[in-house]
Amino acid sequence: MSTALVILAAGMGSRMNSDLPKVLHKIAGAPLLVHAITSGAAVNPSRLVVVAGHGADQVRSAVEDWAPEAEVVIQAEQLGTGHAVLQAREALEGFEGDVIVLYGDTPFIQPDTIARMVEARQQHDVVVLGFEPEDPARYGRLVMDGDQLQRIVEYKDASEAERAITLCNSGLVAADATVLFDLLDQVGNDNAAGEYYLPDIVAIAKDRNLSATAVTCDPSETLGVNSRTELAQAEALFQARARAEALENGVTLQAPETVFFAHDTYVGRDTVVEPNVVFGPGVTVESGAEIRAFSHLEGCHVSQGAQVGPYARLRPGAELAEKVRIGNFVEVKNAILDEGAKVNHLSYIGDATVGAATNIGAGTITCNYDGVMKHRTEIGNHAFIGSNTMLVAPVKVGNRAMTGSGSVITKDVEADALAVSRARQENKAGFASKLYDMLVAKKAKRDAEKNKENL
Numbered sequence: 001m002s003t004a005l006v007i008l009a010a011g012m013g014s015r016m017n018s019d020l021p022k023v024l025h026k027i028a029g030a031p032l033l034v035h036a037i038t039s040g041a042a043v044n045p046s047r048l049v050v051v052a053g054h055g056a057d058q059v060r061s062a063v064e065d066w067a068p069e070a071e072v073v074i075q076a077e078q079l080g081t082g083h084a085v086l087q088a089r090e091a092l093e094g095f096e097g098d099v100i101v102l103y104g105d106t107p108f109i110q111p112d113t114i115a116r117m118v119e120a121r122q123q124h125d126v127v128v129l130g131f132e133p134e135d136p137a138r139y140g141r142l143v144m145d146g147d148q149l150q151r152i153v154e155y156k157d158a159s160e161a162e163r164a165i166t167l168c169n170s171g172l173v174a175a176d177a178t179v180l181f182d183l184l185d186q187v188g189n190d191n192a193a194g195e196y197y198l199p200d201i202v203a204i205a206k207d208r209n210l211s212a213t214a215v216t217c218d219p220s221e222t223l224g225v226n227s228r229t230e231l232a233q234a235e236a237l238f239q240a241r242a243r244a245e246a247l248e249n250g251v252t253l254q255a256p257e258t259v260f261f262a263h264d265t266y267v268g269r270d271t272v273v274e275p276n277v278v279f280g281p282g283v284t285v286e287s288g289a290e291i292r293a294f295s296h297l298e299g300c301h302v303s304q305g306a307q308v309g310p311y312a313r314l315r316p317g318a319e320l321a322e323k324v325r326i327g328n329f330v331e332v333k334n335a336i337l338d339e340g341a342k343v344n345h346l347s348y349i350g351d352a353t354v355g356a357a358t359n360i361g362a363g364t365i366t367c368n369y370d371g372v373m374k375h376r377t378e379i380g381n382h383a384f385i386g387s388n389t390m391l392v393a394p395v396k397v398g399n400r401a402m403t404g405s406g407s408v409i410t411k412d413v414e415a416d417a418l419a420v421s422r423a424r425q426e427n428k429a430g431f432a433s434k435l436y437d438m439l440v441a442k443k444a445k446r447d448a449e450k451n452k453e454n455l
Helices: 032-043 056-066 082-086 111-120 176-183 198-207 228-248 430-454
Strands: 003-009 047-052 071-076 098-103 126-131 141-147 148-153 168-176 212-217 324-326 330-335 342-345 346-355 366-367 378-379 390-394 395-397
Touching: 003 032, 032 047, 032 056, 032 098, 047 056, 056 071, 071 198, 082 176, 082 198, 098 111, 098 176, 111 126, 111 212, 126 148, 126 176, 126 378, 141 168, 141 198, 148 198, 148 212, 168 198, 176 198, 198 212, 212 346, 346 390, 390 395
Parallel strands: 003 047, 003 098, 047 071, 126 212, 324 342, 330 346, 346 366, 346 378, 366 390, 378 395
Antiparallel strands: 098 168, 126 168, 141 148
């Protein structure tokens, strides 16, 4: 059966104290909303509708970047969760199948949980996701009779017996599209807030002799993010899970609590990750690599047996082949380094190709930007680039070529050639002492003038 996801993302999130819509705040490099979309992707939805409200233009822009297949609809007035879901009706006109309602500020619902809700929908008309927190506090309670969900009772309306129930409402719902919208049409707003609440569909369904049930999940999955404190807690939870998964998959983390993963980081087994490493989005590290301390990687690919760092930065487009060495205080951006290439010290390699077994000396820079456009540097195999070489792109250095230390290379260097481009050194006898004495006298005169002004 076809499945549609409706993700509610219209709330202001005033407790975030931010100009950014709440659902666009990030965990592990991806907006909260994207985490919800990713969880729902497990059921291969044929339709995806995001209900936006506050900051709708920003939400729409983010959806276009992260999930271009989604349709964004607007909830102009925030009149409750039931009202929000109704805004998706027109977008789903003619759709036949199940609708799963998720929340854009609840990022940790697991794909397996959503799959179980879909499975339960085959036997029941309405499925609600429940959980049992350590402290039920003021959550709505799910009143069950066997596997039948009788009703959802808000805490303020619950009796003492109902408050003793530990099964709580997460807010997530699955139902046939036609049934869902028919039930929502019957939801009223006779409550203190004057809003239309999605959970009210359960009681209406029971009055119509429809079947309702609850699927349960771990309470950590239902963590909602409503403040900066909760955002930090969510980040910590994600990182704890990611670290545990990496360790389970055979990755060595020397100080797990200091390593930070992005939502899509992949690290192969037998890779060693030293302390204080940060993985930004879009990183793949193959098996047997070594990521040394205080390195930052983003949008890059590190092949088997490569070594990165310490104190290295790999930016988007960095492609390291097998056994490449990137050393301390080296930055690589939009560059391909072939097998065995080495850039060991204090260098910037941007918009470049570096051939196999080529050695890049300390302090080398590819001068790739002319103030308007970027240009590319191409270095062949088994080349040797002397320390402190400036490669002014566009420029090519051939196979087995060399550059002298301190050279500024502005013309192509053919294979097997040595390029030296620097001023001839001249030693002026005694000039250093004379220059020093001149500077000391100049400073003394300046200090005397300042003291005179202060009198």
